[in-house]
Amino acid sequence: VMAVRCAAAKRKSMNPMRIQPTTLIFMPPREPIEVIKGPNLTEAFDGSNYEVRCAVAKTVGNSIATTQQNQKGNPADGVRSSSPERPHQNKGFKPISLEEALGVLMSGFLRGGVGFLKGTGEMIKGSSGVNREVRVGVTHAYVIFVQILGGVWLERNITTLLTHVLDLVANPKAASSHVDAVYSRKCINFILRSILGRMLGEKAQASACKEIAHIVVKQMNSIEMGSIILGLGTTASNLLTDQSLSLVEATMAVLVHPCQAARLAAAWCLRCICVAVPSQITPLIDRCVEGIENMRTSPEAIAGYSGALAAVLGSVRLSPLGVPNTGYEVIFNTAEELLRSASQNSRLSLNRTQAGWLLIGAIMTLGVPVVRGLLPRMLLLWRNSFPRSNKELESEKARGDAFTWQVTLEGRAGALSAMHSFVQNCPELVTDDIIRRLLTLLSLHSPCSLILKTYGQHLKAPAAMVRLRLYETLSLLPSHAFEGSYTHLLRMLVAEFTLTENPANTTTSQLRTVCHADDSVILGTWLQETDHRTIEDQLQPNSAAGSGALEHDPCCLYRPVLP
Structure with missing residues (x-):
């Protein structure tokens, strides 16, 4: 069945005016925008595999691009449709505006997988949520649509396209759940990186960055701006010195946003700025430390500025300039003070704890020359985070509450x-x-299963993070060093694999990273070698729910970027 759908889509992409995307039925010429409207678009992607999604996306993108080619004031310089007939040559053809063409894709992105019997309101397929195959397929179609029209067209319509795409991710229908919100953001980032990062020249990218900066001021969406700046490299310094743009100021303003995802996106953007323009590292470190000191009673500010500081430190290894030695000491003192003061105010306990350890983890990336002198203090902080003896371990199980x-x-x-x-x-x-x-x-450390049974499943996420960090740390230590703990570790791993503790256990899989190369094909790792891995990974059976989101692992702010 998939082979037939794939062949039909490929045949259609060669002649987008003649064949419906989901069938092999020939029809009289008609507007391509009508051919792919409604259920035709969603049914073609629904339940598809990777090959079918790519083929159907090419058909959809080609069909919609056909409506924009050769319109007055809207020339396309990309690959033209192979159809022998031009849209405006068809009898009764009605020109389609760019907004309407984009609206067709938007409807598939937001309402994909749901159909209704006309006039009855009866749902005949899908659920109230968006089908992920449809959403990923439409994402591919967005990219192909713009690629066909070309770079010149993109430059002329950049404002309309950016506004549309960012409005798309801001639509409540794109975020019916937290996981949907994460994957919708990944799809939008894929669209922007594919068209802005690969189709525009340096000057046009700078202009696009300015457009995004203005949108950031309005909507506070900054992660894609960082990627463009990273691609521009040192030439981005012109953007940073543009007084009318105030790019750094606009990004820093997002650090106190009430949404965690927005704060982390801004922090990542600042890391990209520092990699592109290393002279920004020291000023940004000073501003972040000052922000933490001046806004110590704001949970959002503590989280935002500490995340930004960790991200900036993560960029230092890529810079030839480094940071003055006094700067490291100030940052460590700030982190230490956050951890020590965490218990003084219950409203700030969680944020101060997370911020303190995030900064210390980032400082470790600076290497031996910096860390050597801090190691005694580090060991003391680690010791204070765990029970000091088996007796204390047993006593802590009987005290505390869910928040503690x-x-x-x-x-x-x-x-x-x-x-x-x-x-x-x-x-x-x-x-x-x-x-x-x-x-x-x-x-x-106390068994997480006992804690969950006693204090409730809302602690499942932090308990899963403890397990993940434990596995990550042990994987870097020599195996012979913990031979005496094999029994305990095996018991934990068996519970992990069999979901003994909870059938809906939060995923903490390290399988893909340690799997043998010859066996990794069963995990879909071949997708990791394609440009589509960013969005296709969400459809893999072993993918963790919402994986890849910074809010699920803020440590990615300072860790090396995986290829």
Whole structure:
């Protein structure tokens, strides 16, 4: 069936005026925009595999691009449709505006997978949510649509297209759940990176960045702006010095946004700015430290400025300039103070704990020369994050409440992430004595299953993060070092694989990263070698729900970017 659908779509893409996307039925010439409207568009993508999605997307993109080619004031310089008939040559052809053409794609993106019997209101297919195959397929179609029309057309219509795409992700229908919101953002980022990053020249990219900066001021959506700046490199300095644009100011303003995803996107954008223009590193570090100090009573400011500071530190390894030694000491002192003061105000406990460990993990990326002098203080902070003895381990199980345990789990996950960063970035300092101390701490933590049973499933996410950080850290240590803990670890792994503790366990899989190359094909890893992996990964059976979102792993702000 998939082969037939794929062949039909490919045949249609060769002659978009003659064949419906979902069938092989020939029809009289008609407006291509009508051919793919409504259920035709969604049914073609519904339940599709990767090959069918690509083929149908080419058909849809080609058909919609046909409506825009050769219109007055709207020339296209890309690959033209192979149809022997031009749209305006068809009898009764009605010109289609760009807004209407984009509206067809928008309807598929927002309402894909749902159909109704005309006049009855009866739902005949799908659910109230958007079918992911349809959404990913329409995302491909957006890119192909613009690619066919070409770079000149894109430059002339950049404002309309950017406004449309960013309005698309802001639509409530694109975020019916948290996971849908994450994947919708990934789809929009894929569209923007595919067309802005690959179809525009340097000057046009700078103009696009200005357009996005103005939109950021209005909507506070900044992650894609960072990617463009990263691509521009040092030439982006002209954008940063443009007083009328105030690009850095606009991005910094997002750091206090109430939405975590927006704050993290702004932090990532600042990292990209520092990689492109290293002279911004020191000024931004100073501003972030100052922001934390001046807004110590704001949870959003603590989270936003600490995330930005961690992201900027993550860019230092890619810069030849580095940071003055006094700067590292100030940042570590700030992180240490956040951790020590976390228990003083319950309203800020969670944010201060997360922020403190995020900064310490980022400092570890600066390498041995910086970390060596901080190691004694680091060991003390790690020690204070775990029970000091088996007796204390047993006593902590009987005290506390749900909120206390949430802060505790976040603190231990943060401590483990800092350990992981330390072992990964400072291998010369990982002596046998340090390994022994770390393993002693790792053996002293309460079982997450007991905590979940006692205090509720809302602690499932922080408990899963503790497990993930534990596995990440242990994977970097020599296996012979924890031979005495094999029984305990195997018990944890069996529970993980069999979902013994909870059938709806939060995914913490490291399988793809450790799977043998010859076996990885069963995990869909061949997609990782394509440009489409960003959006196609959400359709893989082993993909974690909402994977790839910064809010699910803020440590990605300072970790190396995976190829």
